[in-house]
Amino acid sequence: MSNKFDVSEAFGPDHAANYDAQFEKLHPIKDVMHLVLQAHLGELPDAARILVAGAGTGAEVRHLAAIYPNWQFTLVDPSEAMLAVARQHAQAEGFEARCTFRAAYVSAIPDKDLDAATSMLVSHFLTGAEERTAYFRSIADRLKPGAPVFNADLCYDTDAPDFPAVRDLWLRLMSRAGMNAEGRERYKEMFGTLFACHGPAEVEAMMESAGFVPPAQCMQAGLIRGWVTAKA
Template identity: 35%
Template sequence: MTTSYDFDHMPEHVRRYDEFPPLFVPGYEASHAMAAAVLSERIGTQASLLVIGAGGGIEIARFARQFQGWRFTGVDPSQAMLDLASARLDAEAGEAQWSLVQGTAADAPEGPFDAATAFLCLSFVPDDGSRLEQLRAIRQRLKTGAPFLMIHAASEPARIERDFARFAEHARLRGAEPEVIDTAVSVNRTGIHILTPEREAELLVQAGFRLDGLFYRGLWIHGWEATTCAV
């Protein structure tokens, strides 16, 4: 089973990781504020959260700063990205607030958690049964009625080239260097599995979620809000 794109073989990308999401993800910081607002409304101030693709630690650090009663379990297959997360969280979050596990959703503790997020990570997993398997692994670790927020690109075959062009132009206008843009386009073409919004919705439902709608969107980057159904 293909489970992930290997950040451990991209040391330069990891070293400069903090620079990249704001260049390539329209509204990156704002998406975290919107996610925090949705989660706060849904789970309150004392809760346990499963954070899939937690490498870098950016979203955990942001959430932890604002909600001292949230406790995070972060999961990521890349040791280099987990090291980056540890360094950030050591400096920016309370010691008792977080723990990290190397792997994918299937390697996470059973929970059950009050909420889960998967930001900019599940699109590394192909739609060959692996994506559904990972969504099911997330569902199994959540309480019934728990929110799940997922962010990544979605497009249609008829507009994929237009969306790549907008992706590159947005990064250029944000100040990204040409070679960084070329690498990002190439990684997205070869390593990311961009599905249609309809297929994303179908997979969420098959995995046992109710789709509530989008809580955020920036160009082709979608932020889905879903809720676990009773099993």
């Protein structure tokens, strides 16, 4: 991770406890990402093993586990507090036995030859191009050749003429999620500090150089973009 971002501070127990409710009013955007994810991974074997990088509270696992009852999930996140919430959901919804929880960075886990991976709203916290590419490579290194991957991040070319308009629209969406005026002003400053300001073409080049086939952008909702790809 970048030295500008402290996982233990940003995603500690207090944040983890409220994370699921924080953006509940933006749930339709999450639904779109989950629908694309389901379509991209839907042809996997019945007993597929899925790497969930930066799993957080496990939202995508909750979606997939209900549809594919034999899939196995490796949830990886450096925040123990976030994984604890993910485990609680898995226990409550009856799929804990199909999950492995690893409180670590992806680069530190021993798993290999997994069938697919998802990384949702994770890599934008890596503001350096080298560390972001290394993160994508750590995912590729743990997959079988040809394994499908879905990646979604906050991403925009901040030099693009339409960036201010899309950013302001996004901030209005944040208002609907309960963000106050002070929070919106801070959010404007986050690109290039807390969130990486790499444009779409840069992110795609990073993924390809990390060991994936050229990614295809398949969705956009405000400042969130999603790509489908596979291990080369």
